[in-house]
Amino acid sequence: MNNHRWQCIDAGSDYCPCYLAETMDCITCSHLKGKEFCDCDWRGVCIYQSFTFEGNRKKDPRVDFHAEIVERKELGDKIIVFTLRVPHSFARQVNQPGSYIFIRNKDFGQYFDIPISVMYVDGQKDLIKIAVEIHGVKTKTIKNVEDSMSIRGPYWNGVFGLEHLKQAQNANCLIVTRGIAQAPAILVTNYLLRNNNAIDVLIDQGSTDYNFIEEFCKVKNLGKCDLYEPEGIELLQEIMDKKSYDLIFIGASDYLQKRLYDSVEELKKKKVVTTNNNEICCGEGICGSCTIYDMNGIPIRTCKTQFIKG
Structure with a gap:
């Protein structure tokens, strides 16, 4: 089993080490999880060293x-x-x-x-x-x-799959988004455009009845549909059949994400980035509102944890 599948989005930032270091619940550092040996696989500034330098205390939190x-x-x-x-x-x-x-x-x-x-x-x-x-x-x-x-x-953890996103250059990318999830899709789309990626967009305006993508992103190939209707799924399938995409972003509810995965088999073969729809309350990994469990039963604080392939 890979022990390094999860990594903290705050690691190495101005807010690391955080509260979790003081309680020995650090997401990344093995020493600050109570282990006696280093097994973190973290390539940045040593979190344990930073914690010691701060006098075994966290850095100043966000205010x-x-x-x-x-x-x-x-x-x-x-x-x-x-x-x-x-x-x-x-x-x-x-x-x-x-x-x-x-x-x-x-x-x-x-x-x-x-x-x-x-x-x-x-x-x-x-x-x-x-x-x-x-x-x-x-x-x-x-x-x-x-x-x-x-x-x-x-x-910074409003999107899952940032590793895929940041590696995408000169690639074909598809943005699929619905309703208010267009909001996080805008920064994703503009980031991909800055890295010389070709972008296609399929948008379901949903109950918002507004096209944020068109207003804030300079994209040429933009299609519209209702992803809850069979015709919307068929259009997505048709788009993916016509063109090979290196990365796909899905901005939608967990229900719709699953519906698309179940309906479009090709999605399972692609690098996919999704919105983080978990219930976030504190943002610091403390309250537990956003906790999910992976296949090994390990609790994941999704307000600040990214999945790392490998």
């Missing part, structure tokens, strides 16, 4: 700050797109696939933190865009936000 709302755009009754002004370093840190932040109406406590994918980044003006779908207790508190909101971040 909340207030971000100015530069623009607020309502798309129907359920979708609000916010343009937020953030520090320059923060804009740079979240300008990569899988980036997400926690937002909150500043009049409410931390129980109301909401994990939201970063949709678009303007690094020159230090602006980020997020799309919030209003449907539950937490998101309803965002409807009344006007001038600023509380933000915590950056976080």
